[in-house]
Amino acid sequence: MKSKYIISAFALFLSLGVFAQKDQLKALEKAIKNYEPNNLKKALSDAEAVIGSAADAEKAQYYFLKGNAHLEFATKGMEKGKNLVFAAKSYQDLLAIEKTLGKKKYSSDAETSLVTVRNELVNAAIEDNAAKKYKEGTEKLYEAYKLNTKDTVYLYYAANGAVNAKEYDKALSLYDELKKLNYSGKGMAYYAKNVLTEEEDFFNSKQERDNSVKMKLHANPRDEKLPSKRGEILRNYALILVEKGESDKARTAIQEARKSNPEDHSLAITEANLYLEAQDFDSYKKIVNEILTRNPNDVDLYYNLGVISSKANNAADAEKYYLKAIEIDPKYKNAYLNLAILVLDADTKLVDESNKLGNSAKDNKRYEEIKVEREKVFKKALPYLEKVVELDPKNKDAKQTLMNVYSALDMTDKYKAIKNTLDE
Numbered sequence: 001m002k003s004k005y006i007i008s009a010f011a012l013f014l015s016l017g018v019f020a021q022k023d024q025l026k027a028l029e030k031a032i033k034n035y036e037p038n039n040l041k042k043a044l045s046d047a048e049a050v051i052g053s054a055a056d057a058e059k060a061q062y063y064f065l066k067g068n069a070h071l072e073f074a075t076k077g078m079e080k081g082k083n084l085v086f087a088a089k090s091y092q093d094l095l096a097i098e099k100t101l102g103k104k105k106y107s108s109d110a111e112t113s114l115v116t117v118r119n120e121l122v123n124a125a126i127e128d129n130a131a132k133k134y135k136e137g138t139e140k141l142y143e144a145y146k147l148n149t150k151d152t153v154y155l156y157y158a159a160n161g162a163v164n165a166k167e168y169d170k171a172l173s174l175y176d177e178l179k180k181l182n183y184s185g186k187g188m189a190y191y192a193k194n195v196l197t198e199e200e201d202f203f204n205s206k207q208e209r210d211n212s213v214k215m216k217l218h219a220n221p222r223d224e225k226l227p228s229k230r231g232e233i234l235r236n237y238a239l240i241l242v243e244k245g246e247s248d249k250a251r252t253a254i255q256e257a258r259k260s261n262p263e264d265h266s267l268a269i270t271e272a273n274l275y276l277e278a279q280d281f282d283s284y285k286k287i288v289n290e291i292l293t294r295n296p297n298d299v300d301l302y303y304n305l306g307v308i309s310s311k312a313n314n315a316a317d318a319e320k321y322y323l324k325a326i327e328i329d330p331k332y333k334n335a336y337l338n339l340a341i342l343v344l345d346a347d348t349k350l351v352d353e354s355n356k357l358g359n360s361a362k363d364n365k366r367y368e369e370i371k372v373e374r375e376k377v378f379k380k381a382l383p384y385l386e387k388v389v390e391l392d393p394k395n396k397d398a399k400q401t402l403m404n405v406y407s408a409l410d411m412t413d414k415y416k417a418i419k420n421t422l423d424e
Contacts, residue, residue, distance in 0.1 A: 024050050025058065028065045032072055044069050056097050057105075063094035064106040071113060080124050081140050088117045088147055118147045122154065125161070134165035142174070151204070152183050156229065159236075168240045175237045185229035192218035231261025239270065247274055265291050269304050276312050299328040303335050310342060318342055333391040337398060340384035344401070347377045378405050389418075396422065 024047040031043035044066065051062045067090035074083035091110040098107045121144040128137030138161035145154035159174035190209040191200050195217060203209035212218040234257035241250035254271045261267060272287040288305060295301050306321035319342060325335040354370050357363040385402040388395060399422055406415035 022058070025061055025065060028062075028069065032065065032068050035072055035076070037073070037076070037078065040069055040072065056101055057103075060094050060097045060101065060103075060106055063090045063097065064110055066090040067094065067110065067113060071117060074117075074120060081121070081136060081143075084117050084121050084124070084140070085143050088114060088121075088143065091117070114147055118144045121147075125157075129161065129164075132164075134161050135167060138162045138165055138167065138170065152178070152181055153185065155181075156183060156185060156233075159233070163236060163240065168244055172237065172240055175233055175240075178233055179237070183229075183233070185226060187226050189224040189226050190221070191224065192221040195219055231257060231264060234260050235264060235267055238267070242270060242274065247278065250274060265295055265298065265301055266304075269301070269308065272305075273308050273311075276308060297328055299325050299332055302328065303332065303338075306335065306338060310338065315342055315345075331391055333388055336384045336387045336391070337395075340381045340388065340398075340401070343377060343381040343384065347374055347381075350374050350377070375409065378408050381405060382409070393421075 024043070028040075028043040028047045031040040047062055047065070051059060054062065067087045070083040070087035070090060074080045074087060091114050094110050095107055098104050121140045125137040125140035125144070128134070128140065138158050141154045141158035141161060145151065145158060155174060155177060159171055159178060162168075162171035162174055188206070190203040190206050192203065192209050192213055193199070194201050201218065203212070206223075209218070209221055213221050234253065238250055238253035238257050241247075241253055251271065251274050254267055254274070258264070258267050258271070268287055268291045272284050272291070275281075275284040275287065291301060291305075302321045302325040306318045306325065309315075309317035309321060319339065322335045322339045322342070325332050326339075329335075350370050350373055354367060357367055382402075382405055385398060385405060388398040389402055392398065399418055403415055403418045403422070406412075406418060
């Protein structure tokens with residue numbers, strides 16, 4: 001008799017637990033309908049406290065309501081990204097439970113809500129990127145990708161966002177995923193004009209776009225071919241490795257990128273620069289000659305080669321490449337500016353030497369020689385600086401430098417004229 005009493009009490013305890021769970025779920029459902037943030041947070045917390053021992057059917061309902069609650073928070077602007085991720089996780093937990101149960105009471109609505117969550121994540125990421133919150137945007141785009149891994153374009157955008165955020169390790173990881181998937185991005189994009197906003201909308205599929213046109217929600221459909229992004233992905237991957245100082249890996253990656261994107265001479269320049277830094281001059285010259293053979297009249301190429309040579313302290317080659325750029329395009333102002341900087345760098349060395357001289361006869365003689373050499377430097381830099389100011393009258397730094405050169409050469413009238421333009 002005693003044992004029967006214990007069983008009955010235990011059964012009553014279970015029964016009370018079930019009633020408590022159902023009551024809390026009803027309260028949570030009501031709090032979602034009558035949205036007030038604090039009440040909804042409490043209802044969510046109360047339901048979570050009793051759901052652990054619930055049957056799978058009640059757990060399925062709980063995860064569905066939990067997803068709805070977090071989606072409600074997100075749509076009301078409360079920690080949008082965080083709540084969208086929580087909502088997605090809850091709906092996915094629900095789908096897993098109902099798949100095990102073999103029943104789909106909430107699955108259909110949850111799948112629809114997951115589409116909403118993904119779209120909201122993408123829209124929020126677009127807002128983040130517009131506000132230059134690249135890290136936050138990357139996280140949202142990656143979450144959107146995880147909700148539908150077939151839609152790899154969001155993984156691609158997430159990787160680019162990580163680059164913009166200078167989260168290079170994250171970017172490498174995402175690019176690795178894209179490489180493993182053999183993602184190219186090549187395909188078609190589908191557009192149509194929204195009849196209400198008169199703005200062109202993008203569609204994920206032709207069927208989705210055509211259905212909207214049939215429903216007269218959109219008009220003027222058009223298709224656009226999308227080129228392969230494989231070369232760009234490999235290029236960015238290689239350049240990140242360069243940025244991280246992993247030269248050996250970078251060279252391997254760049255060589256792979258060049259095979260996929262042979263017309264991108266910036267990759268070849270980057271590879272040449274790596275050889276230069278490693279003092280592998282034979283490989284450097286081989287790459288440079290290859291670039292010049294393919295692009296004999298590319299002004300940007302000669303300019304970039306000038307920059308590389310200048311960084312390598314090879315002033316003669318740098319001057320040669322800058323002058324070639326000017327020969328191709330006489331209005332290439334950056335080439336004139338870098339030539340002036342290159343020439344004036346010699347003056348810096350002369351000034352340093354002059355400051356170290358003493359008062360001996362030998363030092364005084366060298367001092368006079370330095371004065372003559374400095375005058376030659378100024379005269380050589382002068383036409384380059386004047387051309388920069390002619391082509392870019394708003395360049396105050398160039399004007400200031402030119403004014404200093406006029407002063408050093410005792411060109412008083414020109415000094416005053418350039419000074420007046422700075423004072424205006």
